[in-house]
Amino acid sequence: MKRLAFAVLTAMLCWSGVNAQLNASLESSTSYGVHISDVWGYASGANEYALVGLWNGVNILDVTDPANPVDKGTATGPNSTWRDIKTFGDYAYCTNESNDGLLIIDLSGLPNSITASDWSYWEPNIPGVGVVNDCHNIFIDDNGYGYLAGCSGNNSGGILYIDLFTTPGTPTYVDKGPAVYAHDVFVQNNIMFTSEIYAGKMSLYNVADKTNTIFLGDASTPSDFTHNVWVNAAGTMAFATDEVANAPISAWDVSDPGNIVAKDQFKPLATIGTGVIPHNVHVADDYLIISHYSDGVVVVDASAPDNMIEVANYDTYTGAGQGYNGNWGAFPFLPSGNILVSDQDNGLFVVNPTYMRAARLEGKITDATSGAAILNATVVIDDPQANEGKTDFNGDYKTGIATAGTFNVTITAPNYDAKIVSATISNGSATILDETLSATSLPLELLAFDAKLGLQNEVELSWDAAQSDGIFEFELQRSEDGMIFRTMETVFKESMPGITNSFSTTDNLPSSGTYYYRLKMVEPDRSFDYGPIRDVTLNFGGLVxxxxxxxxxxxxxxxxxxxxxxxxxxxxxxxxxxxxxxxxxxxxxxxxxxxxxxxxxxxxxxxxxxxxxxxxxxxxxxx
CATH class of the missing domain: 2.60.40.1930 (Macroglobulin (MG2) domain)
Structure with a gap:
């Protein structure tokens, strides 16, 4: 097998270019001269180490003193964009998508630097499977069984089971799972969760008997591109990522695998709708630690899985745009509590988070006259951290922030007067705030509002309004889910009483999918109302x-x-x-x-x- 000469260039940076941080501080960053991918951690005695996947190997950093990482050498290998690393005992096991098979690194000599004698490759020719020279991912359970995902060979990328405990450092093939491509895999208490990315679902299997894998149930994730799944310590909740722009992290009650129930979805509100992509999620003490590409690492309190709230973040990406740039992996399981964050271009970051339970606000919004539930009312806590609760058909909402205290809370809804009230919220609990809104009557009258698909897959929007005297403001808003709306254009118009004004504009940004539009109409005294919601479905009509x-x-x-x-x-x-x-x-x-x-x-x-x-x-x- 091929061995590549490689020199690690590490540089401690005073990182001043990050875009945001909440309840997290930087201990250090280490720059590499090559693309990096995933990261894992290893602890031995009082020492902690980062195992960093590089374009051409795995680098080991001693991060016992997180402010001053020490390079302990690199196990070299074939060039590969993808490397995924796990440990069991004193060995690290690393997959790649090029060749040479599974990299095995003996870590028992640390804190001494590793040498070429400390690593080898396992590239088996398995009867009925063939030569396994590349895999996308690996997971190792507490019993020492390894689960290889997305491998070459004749199992269509389905899971391969290997024994890593009988002879440490020398894997033994055990059996194979279903011949369904799995991009990632997680196993706890002999329940296997596979991320079947191209099928867009997570599947659950009983693998207590590795020679007899039993299907238990499955669930399609929101964006149909299931990238990874991680499970809480109790084994009752699974959390999944879809590696698609604007996709959420979804929460699932898996206590009954035959009846998996969706509980909530989380998106970083500060960048919602801008094309950010979630990558991987890990779970530690009911916190979600998410490597969220261009948003960096995001920490979410999921102890109340039906109301997941962001409580910390650290942005490592300084480039323009979104997409598949930035934070690839985030390892949160070191004894120190530090998070190892791998940024594809900017290197390894050691981040010290302040974990705290969210301060939640929940309740019901109803009509002050009829008592009927109000749909799509918005509840916002007056705090710099982005937050927003939306009422459902029952008028119920759930929201929260990281910080406890007494805050003004603004409640708005289409065709109702806005209301500001005070609420005190505490970390680790939910304050119940039920409120009523009064219907509003404004001198501004919307006569017509229309949204239709144009010939070039653009959305043509037009409206007519009759106004009284003054300067009026129209905010044209768009939503991808019919719940959360963002202003896309603001129009100001000075009018005389009794005059009907017509307006039109074009939205050229949407791609295929369904989009929702509405008008927010603002009076001269800053009172406002919302018009009806119009939806347009765009289908890519051109023959490819x-x-x-x-x-x-x-x-x-x-x-x-x-x-x-x-x-x-x-x-x-x-x-x-x-x-x-x-x-x-x-x-x-x-x-x-x-x-x-x-x-x-x-x-x-x-x-x-x-x-x-x-x-x-x-x-x-x-x-």
Missing amino acids: ELFPNPLKKGDLLTITGDFVRNREYVVRASSILGQAMQYVVPANDLFSVNSQRLFSGMNYVEILENGNLIYSGKVLVRD
Whole structure:
């Protein structure tokens, strides 16, 4: 097998370019000269170590003194964008998606630096499976069984079970799970949770008998691209990520695997709707530690899983835009409580979080006259931390922030007068605040409001309003879920009594999906009202063609369709083994991809616009 010479360049940085932090402080950062991926931790006695996945190996840093990490050497290997690391006993096991198989590192010699004699590779030829020279991921349970996910061989990327406890450092193949591609895997008390990313669901299995895997149940995650799942210590709640723009972290009651129940969804409110992508979630003491790409590491209190609240964050990404940039992994299980955060371009960050239970506010909003529940009322705590509660059909809302205290709370709803009240909230508990709102009557009259799909997949919006004297303000708002609206444009108009004014504008940003629009109409005295909600569904209507198909390795694959000029599209290609690559390309009426960047054989090609799937098909690449 190939060995690569590699030199680690570490630099302690005074990190001043972070975008935000809440209840978290930086201990140190270490810069590498190459792309980095996942990170895991290892503790021995009083010493703590970071195991950092690099483009060409695994670097070990002694972070016992978190302000002054010490390089302990690098186990080299093939170039790979993906590396995933876990430990059992005094050994680390690392997967990659290139070749050479499973990297095994003997950590027992630490704190001495590792040398080439401390690592080796396991690349088995398993009867009925074939040669396993690459895998996407690995998990190791408390009993010492390893679970390999997304591997080469003849199990379609389904889980392979290996024994890591009988002879430490020398894996033994045990058996295989269902032949369904799993991107990630988690096991606790012999219940296995697989992230079946292309099926868009998590599946639960009983693996007490590794030779007889028993299916227990499954659930489709909100954005149908299940990237990873982690479970609380009690085994009652599972938390899942979908690696898609604007996707939530979803909470699931899995106490009955045959009846999995959705409990809540979390998105960072400060960046909601801007295209941020969640990557991985871990659970420690009912806190979710989320590597959230361009948002950095985000900590959520999930002790009340039906009202998950952000309580800490540290942003490591300083670049422009969102997408698959920034924080890849976040390891929260060191005895010190420090979080190891791997940023793909900026290196390893050692972050010291202040864990605290959220201060929650919950209650019901009803009509002051009829007592009827009010739908879509908004409840906002007056605090710098972004927060928002929305009422459901029963008028119930749930929200909260990290900080306890007495705050003004603003309650608004379409066609009701806004109301400001005071509430005292405490960490670790929920304050109940039930309120009523009075219907409002404003001199501004909305005569018509319309939203319709244009010829170029744009949304055409128009409205007519009759006004009294004064300067009026119209806020045109858009939502992706019909609940949380953001202002996209503000129009000011000076009017005379009795005059009807007509307005129109175009929304060119949406991609495929359903969008909701409404008007917030503001009077000169700053009182306001909301108009009706209109929805528009955009379907990618242009015929997409890929040619030539089949094509030879090295030829250009041309993709034509009704694309929006200068908009970026994601082209994702997957092999029959579940390996995946993706590229971001700007489009005009067509664009091309060099087939050298595709897999030999059958490729499953998907095209995404703003995180939404608009095309899927197959392309055959011949050597």
